[in-house]
Amino acid sequence: MEYSSPILNYAQLAPILIVLGGALIGVLIEAFAPRSSRHSSQLFITIATLVISLGALLRVRNEASVDAAMGSVAFDGAGVLFQASILIIAILSIFLIADQENFTALAAAVPGSDEERDSLRSDLRVTEVYPLTLFAVAGMLLFPMSSDLITLFVALEMLSLPLYLMAGLSRRRRLASQEAALKYFLLGAFSSAFFIFGVAYLYGYSGSITFVGIHGSIVNGSGNDVFLLLGIAFISVGLLFKVGAVPFHAWSPDVYQGAPTAITGFMAAATKVAAFGAILRIYYVVFANAQWQWMPVLTVIAIITMVFGSVVAIAQRDVKRMLAYSSIAHAGFLLAGVIALSKPGLDASIFYLFVYGIATVGAFGVVTLVRDSSGEVTDLNRWSGLGKRSPLIATVFALFLLAFAGIPMTSGFIGKFSIFSAAYESGSTSILIAGVLSSAIAAFFYIRVIVLIFFKDPVEDGTSVVIPSGLTTITIAISAAVTLLMGIYPAPLINFIQSTAFFIR
């Protein structure tokens, strides 16, 4: 048997490889650098890595090819847009993560043990989070580019495993944080099992693991349709779990609440881009010709997800849980773009993912700032009167909420308009109606928070808004500016997406 050496297009793989390299350097720093200099050097390495990776991506952005890694990675316009969104969101999130207040000192210590108390007293600082973030980012970059099922699975695990750990790093409420991590891990492992099960069925159906091969079998109609259906169903379970679509959403409120807020923001925004990138690719590229098998089910899931997320969010009294349910509702809106199964649907989804991700990072950035003497305050009752204490922060948060609600002049409105019109154009009237109605429901709880912030009197319980560190300010300011700008003048970005976003087979 002869082995031919793999042919890799290193320029196209560079963004992923650079991030992996940065992560490895981070691991070395953890091992060898003195504790005192770790934080600053990790921060520097991480930001530099992400920026260089973004630069490398921009350099090769126009070179579409299926053969970046012997058919396992497809490098195309849509993929470039997903990767760029992920990198931008990651950079903004790193600024939030750099504010170390949120993280435990020694993640391995048992909650409440002497070891933990000692670590807190000696003012240790966790710095593992930087390489973990980079590993997760590398997985996310690969996920929407994968063009065979094994690579897709590897990327899925690569992005998930660091996130499970990062969810458990919260400084306060250690037990809740660890519970969140465990829950995320167990359910994630469960859904990975479904995913790999689906891979097996698709292989049984087509005798191939590449997207091209499976698509070819679907077009020929040569295989056993039962295998195809089971394969699509199981793979969809694995993917829908990652985006938190109902009925695979159960992890997200607990994980959003338990994880350190900066991590929640990163997870909510970047994971969504990566996972929807992969979903869009697999449905648009592989399953497109089998749409009558999956579209009715996915339509029902999208509608249930929108309505459920919006309705349950009304009952939430915790800002992070509320944002979790709101992100479930948004997953439903984004599924409308998948169902559209058209070029406008793809364009709209990419625009929506980008602006929603940015607004999400910004919103969680604001959440990190509202604190009392023992840490962040996420109980919504104690947010009342925030507008009186710090009008600027409250206004910015209101802007993000209005964007989530899809009010004109914010990016969320353009996103909603384009994604619903794409869905309706493809004939999904039910999606349009459900989307509009659940937007109305969702508007109710966003407005309730705005009322609380602006029209209720502050409760005197020591809740205050900390003066944001320089990096957090940058993140919130950029997010707010993008949210506003993309609501008022989105044409350049929309044109860019329209001319760039293509999937290749």
Place this chain on the structure above:
Amino acid sequence: MNALTSMMLLPLLGSLLLAVIPTDQVLRIKQAALGTTLLVAISGVMAWFKFESSNTAFQFVQTVQWIPSFGINYAVGVDGLSLVLILMSVLLAPIVILAGWNESEGGRWSAKVFYILILLLETLMIGVFAATDVFLFYVFFEAMLIPVYFLIGGYGAAERAAAAVKFLIYSLFGGLLMLASIIGLYVISSDNGGPTFDISKLSEMHNFMSPTTQNLLFLGFFIAFAIKAPLWPLHTWLPDAASAATPGTSVLLLGVLDKVGTFGMIRFCLTLFPDASKTFTPVILTLAVISILYGAFLAIGARDIKRLIAYTSISHFGFITMGIFAMTTQGHSGATLYMFNHAFSTAALFLVAGWMISRRGSSKISDFGGLQRVTPIMAWSFFIAGMSSLALPGLSSFVSEFLVLVGTYTRYPVAAVIATFGIVLAALYILIPVQKALHGPTTPGNESLPDLNLREKIAIAPVIAVIVALGFYPSPLLNVINPASAHVIESQGFTDPLPTESAGK
């Protein structure tokens, strides 16, 4: 520069100017706000004189590409209908500021924020009437809610927060239904000659719709507008909002914002969906007649002077809606003139009522009495405003109410006859408070109320002048309105029914 665009930019620049004036220089802020609105009013009057009333096409047209890939333009222009409404808005703004000189104090936020919100609102008010692009209209329509929401919630009376939320939820719900219809229109237009939001191109689209589609799209628009110009049974937000807001905000709310609803019915419902409009006419006329009578009965029973005015407005909006859906030139001209007149008579009522309330410290009608002796000028102002509200011949509302009834009678005699009872009830709901508050023995506590001061006299004088002048000589307005109304009726495929006498011979 385009007359309309510059008219919209002026208040926007004014609000920026206000933003840089220090918060504690309240007088300077007020002067700047008043000066800005006066400038806008002057440019509005200048536009009025430049307008060619015989030309039924849009004038002062400006079109700039905004989001080309969706066919969205920044497109403005006016015909007789929108010009009258813009004139009404820009004339009311300085009056409201002058009349409510002190109402920004004691609010939740500073006077500066109040006037910034008012000026932003003025920009949006002009924009919403001037937009000839449906998407642009929608953006203004929704964006208007935000300043109004904060004006009600931040500066009003006791129940302001709840009233503001109720207002916002109702409006957002209607707005989202309209968004669904707009998406529907967009998709139909992109299937038939390329995506566009241009109102004149969209008015051809009804030829490509099935009756069901047209009916559904019509309802999306109509329900949104019926919430805005509150039509029974969608009116319940109005009394709460109008009685919780400051008098100035209420004037803008009832006088201008609600007119967007009736304006929208003519500009969008009738023009875009002529067949559906005919289908729904019987239902809408029934609702309009119910509104006329129901609003009047509620007004008769009202104990609170602000609620009373709000209820009378529900009755008046019933008349306007009836005039619009009577589908005759007279009905349309009457409805348009009614919109203008209602704004001024309601402004007079609300402003005087606001002065009465702030002097007495109570808004109950039973707390007043004998004001005619104590404060003759205030009492006479209220009396004239009231007479205008009940459409006394010689005052402006009479002309429009008469036109509406005549215009309706020629096609729908039954509706017109029943609606005429509204006039009888109007006499009751105005004369009862006039008798209780202005005449009779002076109620204890009222003996030393001060009469109107110079500022208040200057504010109310132009309003009363307009009411009286248009009562005797409405033709300057009608000359502009009539061609526009005839054009709408004609493009609907209607001919005015001839009076039966001459038709028989």
